[in-house]
Amino acid sequence: MADHPPSPPAKAEPISECLQELVANKGGEPPGRYCYKDGVGEVLDTSSLPLMKIPIIDIGLLASPTSICREELEKLHSALSSCGCFMSINHGMTSSFLDEVRLATKKFFALPMEEKQKYAREVDAMEGYGNDMILSEDQVLDWNDRLYLLASPEDQRQLRYWPESPANFRETLFEYTSKLRLITEVVLKAMARSLNLENNCFLDKYGARAIMQARFNFFPPCSRHHLVLGLKSHSDGSVITIVLQDKEVEGLQFLKDDQWFRVPIIPEALLINIGEQAEILSNGLFKSPIHRVVINPERERFSLAVFCSPDPDNEIEPVDGLVSKTRPRQYKKVKNYVGNYFQYYQRGKSPIEALKT
Numbered sequence: 001m002a003d004h005p006p007s008p009p010a011k012a013e014p015i016s017e018c019l020q021e022l023v024a025n026k027g028g029e030p031p032g033r034y035c036y037k038d039g040v041g042e043v044l045d046t047s048s049l050p051l052m053k054i055p056i057i058d059i060g061l062l063a064s065p066t067s068i069c070r071e072e073l074e075k076l077h078s079a080l081s082s083c084g085c086f087m088s089i090n091h092g093m094t095s096s097f098l099d100e101v102r103l104a105t106k107k108f109f110a111l112p113m114e115e116k117q118k119y120a121r122e123v124d125a126m127e128g129y130g131n132d133m134i135l136s137e138d139q140v141l142d143w144n145d146r147l148y149l150l151a152s153p154e155d156q157r158q159l160r161y162w163p164e165s166p167a168n169f170r171e172t173l174f175e176y177t178s179k180l181r182l183i184t185e186v187v188l189k190a191m192a193r194s195l196n197l198e199n200n201c202f203l204d205k206y207g208a209r210a211i212m213q214a215r216f217n218f219f220p221p222c223s224r225h226h227l228v229l230g231l232k233s234h235s236d237g238s239v240i241t242i243v244l245q246d247k248e249v250e251g252l253q254f255l256k257d258d259q260w261f262r263v264p265i266i267p268e269a270l271l272i273n274i275g276e277q278a279e280i281l282s283n284g285l286f287k288s289p290i291h292r293v294v295i296n297p298e299r300e301r302f303s304l305a306v307f308c309s310p311d312p313d314n315e316i317e318p319v320d321g322l323v324s325k326t327r328p329r330q331y332k333k334v335k336n337y338v339g340n341y342f343q344y345y346q347r348g349k350s351p352i353e354a355l356k357t
Contacts, residue, residue, distance in 0.1 A: 152181070219303075230251060313336075
C-alpha cells in the first residue's frame with residue numbers, strides 16, 4: 001500500500017451563519033474567530049506590494065506541433081520552475097463567455113439567503129454552499145463564503161448542490177468545466193514535454209477518472225481588512241488549479257523569494273498554478289506556489305477556482321524519468337492526496353512535508 005500523510009483527528013463543526021449574512025447583520029467589524037491577533041503584516045497597505053511579473057503562455061501554441069511550440073514549452077518550463085504559475089491566453093474561451101461565468105457567480109451570491117441555503121453543505125461535507133469546516137478551536141476562519149461543487153467524474157456529481165437559480169448556472173458550469181478539461185489535457189502534456197518526458201506521462205497519472213472541483217468564492221469587504229484573510233497562506237493540493245479572477249478587484253497574492261507579490265488582473269486570461277501533486281510528479285523541479293487572498297476594505301470580490309486532481313485511486317510519486325543518482329527521489333508515494341489535504345490546510349500546514357524523503 002502506498003505511503004500517505006496521516007490524517008489528523010478532526011470533527012467538523014457548523015458555523016451558525018454565513019459570512020455574507022453576518023456582515024449584513026453586524027456590519028464590517030470582523031468577529032474574533034476571523035482575526036489574526038497580530039494582523040497580517042503587509043495586508044495593511046497592499047498597494048505598496050509589487051505586482052508579480054507572471055509569464056503569459058499561449059495554450060494554442062502549446063497544442064501546436066510546430067517549432068513555435070518548443071519556444072512556448074521553454075517558457076512554460078521556466079514559468080513553472082521559477083514561480084509555479086502562468087497566465088493562459090488563446091485558451092478557447094471568449095471574453096464574453098468568461099464574463100457569463102463571472103456573472104453567474106455574482107448572481108448566485110446575490111440570491112436571498114433562504115434560496116442559497118437550499119444548497120448548504122452538510123456538517124461533515126465539503127460540497128455545497130457556506131463556510132469551510134471548523135476542525136479545531138484555534139482555527140482562524142477565512143473571510144469568505146463559497147460554493148463548492150464536484151464537476152467530474154460526472155457520475156459522482158451531486159446535483160442537489162448545483163444551483164437551479166440563476167437560470168443558466170448549471171449550463172454555464174457544464175460548458176466551462178468541459179472546456180477546462182481540454183485545457184488541462186494540453187497543459188499536462190506540455191508539462192511532460194517541457195521536461196523531455198513522454199507526452200502522456202503526467203496525463204496517465206492524472207487518470208480517466210480525475211477529480212475536478214469548482215470553488216466559487218465571495219469575499220465581502222471588511223473595514224478592518226488588515227486583521228483578516230480571504231484565504232490563508234497555502235499551496236494547492238491539486239495537480240493544477242485554474243483561476244478565473246475578478247475583473248476589477250485585486251486580492252490574490254503569491255509568495256516568491258520570501259516576498260509577497262500582487263497578482264495582476266488580465267480579464268481575458270485564466271491564471272493557472274501548479275499544485276503539490278505536480279510538485280511530487282516532477283520530483284520537485286516544479287514548485288507549487290504559496291498564495292493567499294487579501295480583503296478589500298470597500299469592495300466585494302468574486303473568483304472561481306477549479307482544482308484538477310488525479311483519480312484518488314492512482315498512486316502519485318516522482319516519475320521515473322526524473323529520478324536519478326544526481327537527483328534522487330524527493331517524495332514518497334501517495335494515494336488520495338486531496339482526501340488528506342483539507343485538514344492540513346485549516347491548520348496552516350501542508351501534507352507534502354510529510355512525504356519528503
